[in-house]
Amino acid sequence: MPTPALHSIHVHPVKALRALTPQEAAVEPWGLAGDRRWALIDRAGRIVTQREQPRLALAAAGLLPGGGIRVSAPGREPLVIDVPEPAAMTTAKWSGTKIETVAAAPGASDWFSAYLGQGVTLVHLDDPAVRRPIDDPPYARPGEMVSLADGYPLLLTTLSSLDALNALIEQGDLPGEGPLPMNRFRPNVVLAGTAPWAEDNWRRIAIGEVTFRVAKMCARCVVTTTDQGSAERGKEPLRTLARHRRFGDGLIFGQNLVPETTGTLRVGDPFTVLERTE
Numbered sequence: 001m002p003t004p005a006l007h008s009i010h011v012h013p014v015k016a017l018r019a020l021t022p023q024e025a026a027v028e029p030w031g032l033a034g035d036r037r038w039a040l041i042d043r044a045g046r047i048v049t050q051r052e053q054p055r056l057a058l059a060a061a062g063l064l065p066g067g068g069i070r071v072s073a074p075g076r077e078p079l080v081i082d083v084p085e086p087a088a089m090t091t092a093k094w095s096g097t098k099i100e101t102v103a104a105a106p107g108a109s110d111w112f113s114a115y116l117g118q119g120v121t122l123v124h125l126d127d128p129a130v131r132r133p134i135d136d137p138p139y140a141r142p143g144e145m146v147s148l149a150d151g152y153p154l155l156l157t158t159l160s161s162l163d164a165l166n167a168l169i170e171q172g173d174l175p176g177e178g179p180l181p182m183n184r185f186r187p188n189v190v191l192a193g194t195a196p197w198a199e200d201n202w203r204r205i206a207i208g209e210v211t212f213r214v215a216k217m218c219a220r221c222v223v224t225t226t227d228q229g230s231a232e233r234g235k236e237p238l239r240t241l242a243r244h245r246r247f248g249d250g251l252i253f254g255q256n257l258v259p260e261t262t263g264t265l266r267v268g269d270p271f272t273v274l275e276r277t278e
Contacts, residue, residue, distance in 0.1 A: 004271040006207050007159055007192035008182075013061040013069050014122075015039040015148045016049040018228065019186065020063065024266040027210045027259050030128040030145040031153035032188055034063045037128070039101070039148045040112055040120040045093045047148070050223045053116050054231040067124075071108075073115050081108045083124060090123050092148070097135055099148070102126050134258070139216040144258050152215055152256035156199065157187040164196035165253065169240045177236040183228045184237065185220070185253055191271050199255045201277045208269030212257040219250030 010019040015036045026033040038061070040048040050056050059073035064080065072078040081104055089100040101123035103109070108122040125131055128147050134140035136151055146153050162182055169178035182190055189207065191199075202214045220241060225233045241251035 001195070002193040004191060004193035006189060006265060006267055006269040006271060008190045009265055009267060010183075010186070010188050010190070011035045011063070012186065013038060013063050014059075014071070015047065016053070016056040017071075018057065018060040019183065024264055026264050027154075027262050028128070029153070029259055029262065030132075030147045031149060031259075032265075034067070035154075035188060036148040037067065037125050038069060038104075039092060039123055039125075040116075041090070041092045041101075041123055043119050045091050047092050047094045048116075048118075048120055050226050051221060053118070054226045054233060055116065057226055057228045057231045059112075059115065071111065076111065076115050079108065079111045081105070081122065083126075086126055090121065092123055094148075095151075097132070099125070099132050101131075101148075136216070139256075141258075153259060154188040154212070154257040155186070155218055155254050156189050156191065156212075156214075156257050157182060157185050157254040158191045158194050158196075158199055160192075160194055160196040161199065161253065165237060165240065165245075168244050169236050172236075172240050172243070174234070174236055174239060177234045180237055181228070184224045184226070186223065187254060189257075189265065194271070200252075202255065202273055202275075203277050204260070204273075204275040205257075206272045206274055208265055209261075209263040210265060211260040211274065213260055214255050215258050216256045217247060217250065217252045218254040218256050219247075220253050224253070 009025050012019045061069040061071045067083045070080050084102045090103045092099045092101045104122040134144045134146050166179035245252045
């Protein structure tokens with residue numbers, strides 16, 4: 001088996017939009033630099049994702065110096081969006097939690113509203129250090145923060161587990177839906193050279209110079225059934241995960257991470273398990 005190492009890095013500047021795949025990324029206490037600092041909210045303040053709007057998979061956002069973004073989508077002219085000046089706060093709601101954010105300039109919200117055919121507002125998380133503690137007892141610890149990600153700063157997946165899952169899909173009754181690419185799972189870091197499902201038993205790990213606490217298995221939702229290149233939905237991988245990877249109420253693929261240290265991740269960095277579950 002090859003030496004375990006970091007295979008790829010994925011940064012999502014706007015929650016639910018297509019990922020960037022840089023060769024390196026800084027790790028901050030609340031996640032990768034630039035990851036999910038922007039999101040869309042509906043008129044009730046609820047964060048909008050591919051769960052409600054699968055066409056977000058076809059939109060992209062590039063990072064600009066200073067934290068701004070350049071967005072593009074089918075049928076729309078690209079738009080540069082600056083980080084908004086701190087002003088009146090806009091409340092974003094996610095899974096019962098209220099998060100204070102800053103609304104972008106109106107033109108940005110108009111751009112996304114026209115693309116989605118739904119009134120939405122683009123918001124920016126101005127200060128992750130204070131805005132959103134991780135709220136998931138008993139898995140979170142005091143002082144741990146997160147950006148606008150679903151629940152934790154980073155999501156880790158492995159190539160070997162994807163291969164194992166695709167083999168199970170091929171053996172099932174919907175083999176035509178596989179094999180699935182890793183982008184269905186929208187990870188931040190992807191490892192190569194590990195055994196399938198080995199991540200189930202990791203408690204602490206190191207990738208290059210950065211150490212992480214493995215906080216919790218990642219339960220998957222309907223977004224994983226969304227083809228990230230067409231925005232069309234199928235039944236996999238949830239159908240196969242339900243048969244082979246059900247842990248309690250969750251259909252599991254990947255692990256949620258919390259940084260213990262900061263630093264820079266680089267593709268090719270060595271990977272080490274520091275502590276396993278008993």
